[in-house]
Amino acid sequence: MAAGRRIVLATTGSLGDLHPFLALALALESLGHAPVLATHEDHRAKVEAEGLAFAPLRPSTQQIQARLGLDIADVFDRMSRDPDFLLRDLQMPFLSETYEDVRAAALGADMVVAHNIVFGAPPAARALDLPLVRVALAPIFMQSASDPSETGPAPYVFTPRSAAAIGWNRLVRALVRGRIAASLKPVRDLGRKLGVAHADADAMFDCGHGDGAPVLGLYSPAFGPVQPDHPAGLTLVGFPSYDSEAGGQSALDPALAAFLDAGPAPIVFSLGSFAVHAPGDFYRASLEAARALGRRALLLAGANEAERLAGKGGGEVFVCSYAAHSLVFPRAAAIVHHGGIGTTAQALRSGRPQLVTPFLGDQHDNARRVGRLGVGRRLRPERFARGGAATALKTVLEDPAYAAAAQGLAPVFRGEDGAMAGALHLDELLRRG
Known part of the structure; x- marks a missing residue:
C-alpha cells in the first residue's frame, strides 16, 4: 500500500455528483491517505461535517445564478430543454476559475482525481505535472458502439446485432464527438496557453478517451458492462454508497x-x-x-x-x-x-x-x-x-x-x-x- 498521500478529488453538480466523491474520500482516508475534496461552496458544510479537508471550486450555485440571472429552478428548466446549456452556459464561462481553483487545491498534492465535467482539472493536473485520474459516474460517460448510451436525439442502434449496426453507431458517435469537441474548444485553448495541450478528446461522453489518463468508473458493471471499444485504462469498481443528509450517521426521523x-x-x-x-x-x-x-x-x-x-x-x-x-x-x-x-x-x-x-x-x-x-x-x-x-x-x-x-x-x-x-x-x- 502506498504511504499516505495527498489526493485532490474534484467534483461539481448535485448531490448525485458529490456523494460518490464523499464516499471515495472517506475510503481513501481509511487507507491512511489525506484526501482534499474540491467542490463548490454549497457543499462545504457536508464535506467538513465528515471531517474531510475542503477546497472551494467555482462556480457555486450562487455564482451561476448571479452571472446568468436565473434561479435554480430556471437552471434546471434550461438544462432540460437545451442540451448545449451545460457546456455553453454553466461550464465554459467559468473554465478559468475552475482551473485556478483546482490548481490551488492541488499544489503539493500527489494526484488529482476529477469528475469528467470538471473541465479545468486536467489542465491543472498537467500544469503541475501530477497524475490525473478521470471519474465516470454513469455509463453515459463511457460511450460504446457496442452498447451506446442514450444521449438526446443521437440515433443510435441500442441493441446492435450486426457489424453494420455497430458501424452505424461508430458514425453517429463520430458526429456527436465532433459537436462536443467544438463546445470544448475553450478547454483546448487553455491547454495550449499553458503548454499542456493533449489529445482532442470528447471529455464529456468519452471521459477523455484518447488522452491516456486512467478512468475510474464509479458505477456497477452489472448496470453498464465494460465494452470492447472502451479504453484499456477504464476500471469499473461498482457503485459507492453514501446518502447522509448533512454528513455523519443517517437516521430516520x-x-x-x-x-x-x-x-x-x-x-x-x-x-x-x-x-x-x-x-x-x-x-x-x-x-x-x-x-x-x-x-x-x-x-x-x-x-x-x-x-x-x-x-x-x-x-x-x-x-x-x-x-x-x-x-x-x-x-x-x-x-x-x-x-x-x-x-x-x-x-x-x-x-x-x-x-x-x-x-x-x-x-x-x-x-x-x-x-x-x-x-x-x-x-x-x-x-x-x-x-x-x-x-x-x-x-x-x-x-x-x-x-x-x-x-x-x-x-x-x-x-x-x-x-x-x-x-x-x-x-x-x-x-x-
Whole structure:
C-alpha cells in the first residue's frame, strides 16, 4: 500500500455528483491517505461535517445564478430543454476559475482525481505535472458502439446485432464527438496557453478517451458492462454508497419511522436533489396515482414542496424534505424517481421495482438501463403528469416479474463497495508511480 498521500478529488453538480466523491474520500482516508475534496461552496458544510479537508471550486450555485440571472429552478428548466446549456452556459464561462481553483487545491498534492465535467482539472493536473485520474459516474460517460448510451436525439442502434449496426453507431458517435469537441474548444485553448495541450478528446461522453489518463468508473458493471471499444485504462469498481443528509450517521426521523411501521409499504416518490427544485406537477400526479391505487405514499419533496404539501393526503401520505434513500427505499412497495445515478443506484440496491421519469442528462439512459434489467419501467414526465402514473405504477406493482428481477439483482449491487474498491485502485496507481 502506498504511504499516505495527498489526493485532490474534484467534483461539481448535485448531490448525485458529490456523494460518490464523499464516499471515495472517506475510503481513501481509511487507507491512511489525506484526501482534499474540491467542490463548490454549497457543499462545504457536508464535506467538513465528515471531517474531510475542503477546497472551494467555482462556480457555486450562487455564482451561476448571479452571472446568468436565473434561479435554480430556471437552471434546471434550461438544462432540460437545451442540451448545449451545460457546456455553453454553466461550464465554459467559468473554465478559468475552475482551473485556478483546482490548481490551488492541488499544489503539493500527489494526484488529482476529477469528475469528467470538471473541465479545468486536467489542465491543472498537467500544469503541475501530477497524475490525473478521470471519474465516470454513469455509463453515459463511457460511450460504446457496442452498447451506446442514450444521449438526446443521437440515433443510435441500442441493441446492435450486426457489424453494420455497430458501424452505424461508430458514425453517429463520430458526429456527436465532433459537436462536443467544438463546445470544448475553450478547454483546448487553455491547454495550449499553458503548454499542456493533449489529445482532442470528447471529455464529456468519452471521459477523455484518447488522452491516456486512467478512468475510474464509479458505477456497477452489472448496470453498464465494460465494452470492447472502451479504453484499456477504464476500471469499473461498482457503485459507492453514501446518502447522509448533512454528513455523519443517517437516521430516520421518528415521525417517518412511525409512518413506515404503521401500515403497508408505501410507494416512495423522489426527485433527488436537483429536479426537486423544479418538480412541475410531479408531486400532484404522485398523490393522485397513490390515491387511485389505494396505496400509501411517501413523498421526498425538498424543503419548498414539503412545506406546500404538508397536510395533504391525510394519514396515508407522509411528506418530508429529505430522507436517506438507503433507509427508506428497502421499505417501499415501489420507487418512483427521476433516474439520477445516485438515486438509481440506491433503488437497485433496495430490491424494489421502479418507475423512472427522466428529465435530463444521464437520467434518460439510466432509465433505459433500468428497463433493460427488467427491474422497472420508464415513463416520460409529461405522461406521468397527465394521468399515466397510476397505470404505469399498477403494472410495476402487479406484474411479479419486476419484483422478481429487482430482488434477484439486489444482492449484486449490495455486494459492491465502489468507494473502497476505487480507493484501493487509486492506492495501487500511486504505488506504481
